[in-house]
Amino acid sequence: MSILTRPILEINLDNLLDNYLTLKKISGKAIAAAVVKDDAYGLGAKKIAKLLYNKAKCRHFFVAHGVEGKEVREAAPDAFIYVLQGIGEDSLDEFNEAQLIPVISSKEQLAFWKEHRIAGIKPIVNVETGLNRLGFREYELSELEESDRKEFSYVMSHLACGDAKEHFMNQHQLDMFNFLRDTYFPKLPASLSASDGTFLGEDYLFDMVRLGAAMYGINTAPYRENQMKNVVTVKAPVLQIADLPKGEFVGYSATYRATANRKIAIVSIGYGDGVPRSLSNVGKIFFNLCDKLHEARILGLISMDNIICDVTDIQNLQVGDMAHIVSDFYTLDDMGRDAGTISYEIISRLGKNQRFIRKYKGGEEE
């Protein structure tokens, strides 16, 4: 028996690299840019950028903020690093220092850029095609000067429903993108698709795709089995096993009551570690004992530091055994569905506190 207290986040770099290479293949002649924003969805942007730079010759990276780009620059000395949220007074230093490339989405950003141009850098222009998020609307594009249109190295847009193959929005956005490109940026290289779009066929690939979620193992084409390998594993040790007598309550606000005598395990992970509290009373965790998989239902409200689960029918479970929270057999996508959210939200929050033991598997030397 081991006495352990800390949760563990394992990141399989070999699988991540495989996913990137698979996606790159699907992307054909398009440049396969890697999206490593928000610290590579929480998995470590510097580490992952370095891996892709060294092992897959990736030379195009997308981040959300200048401060993120600066960190990626340390890992990818001569790569193109694009910043999706654009450039501002609060990120100008990072852009200059790390030679970052802003994605310009509005006339205000363009005006700012023209005042603070960085020598040798040509921004991407982002055009709105139906997501109604960041991007020039057509009424703004029509007001651009001829010289403004020559500022840019790429024209991009972003799909709203790329994860739903037959959604009418896909063709609509594709048509709109082609129209805007032909009308306002006829000779400019183009990028429309993130991970999900790469599965929609050749028309959606253009000159560059932006690979994020799928690279991290998320199924961005949920209308079929996931083609990606699992990257994220989360485990946490059992701190205590105890009897739960019939009639007793479990957890804050006493939301679960035992209708029979049960056995419970208290596991050392909670919502403070990024496990969604919405899994309370509905989620499940797993134990792998003697190569047999056991499912344990989550009982009561999840706490900041602990999950309580029903282990009545699990023989031989011991204090110190590891509960599998996210795994090959219960992925981020599975957890997202059970939690009433999406895997993207979960991955971006897991393991951000210092109590996690973070292990990188594969990827070889620094």
Added chain:
Amino acid sequence: MSILTRPILEINLDNLLDNYLTLKKISGKAIAAAVVKDDAYGLGAKKIAKLLYNKAKCRHFFVAHGVEGKEVREAAPDAFIYVLQGIGEDSLDEFNEAQLIPVISSKEQLAFWKEHRIAGIKPIVNVETGLNRLGFREYELSELEESDRKEFSYVMSHLACGDAKEHFMNQHQLDMFNFLRDTYFPKLPASLSASDGTFLGEDYLFDMVRLGAAMYGINTAPYRENQMKNVVTVKAPVLQIADLPKGEFVGYSATYRATANRKIAIVSIGYGDGVPRSLSNVGKIFFNLCDKLHEARILGLISMDNIICDVTDIQNLQVGDMAHIVSDFYTLDDMGRDAGTISYEIISRLGKNQRFIRKYKGGEEE
């Protein structure tokens, strides 16, 4: 007009200190320990421990994990630092190095402690009184040797429903705690209450209270107006303002459709920053223009990096204006309610990524 891209997390240390002192007063003669686990609910454990140590002579701190305790030790050289999840092989070094005090909740932990005792350290014993989380059950207490019972400096337990004044569990747990203490640890100093329990009256105070959530401004006694001052403010800049024509969709999966022409703002914060995705289509954010408060409804699904909101009726809004995401007038508790969760989950996740600009207000010099 300013062009800005980064969200801002402001932590009001003066208000936090005031809250601590208010709670300390309510706690009477009981020691007012500060709970700074999970990096002080994400607000910065070292900074906050130092503040309480220097300005309020706080000498008792609770963390969840050894690694957290080690950090608090740097801020509080001669304080008692208790570790709620206990001690294990993966935290032994931290306990020795930083002279941490484990909370022992099971016979397995006790056995481990007896093998790895640290000179001069007397653990807390945690007894189970109804939460059915960590803690010795009575059937385990009755099996303890007389010598085992002398290992400890405190006996503690934890309330399940302390935030509901009239909940039958409170009296039940109080009675159980008194019974277990009288029976097994008759002379030991005791601690039952966290923030919420301190509002339940003198019987719940014992020798030490453990002040966490309320200190950070959360209303742990929601049956009345919050007595605490707000500590957390989150703002994020408007990146773009655009027309949303009638019939257009907003955001991923096209979950919002405009039934009339609207004006929208794209704000630079998303679920990757800790804003709950469950606020999609139901939450609201605020703009304070010329000292007038404007409410803007969140439209469509929240993205990892952006929120889109309806600003049709807000005049004079400009790119670069700051949206108030959490504030004195829309607190963590308000957001928790709208998001279908609790403020505790939100606070522990906000601003954990590097893109946040973190500002500490008050508290004076280092």
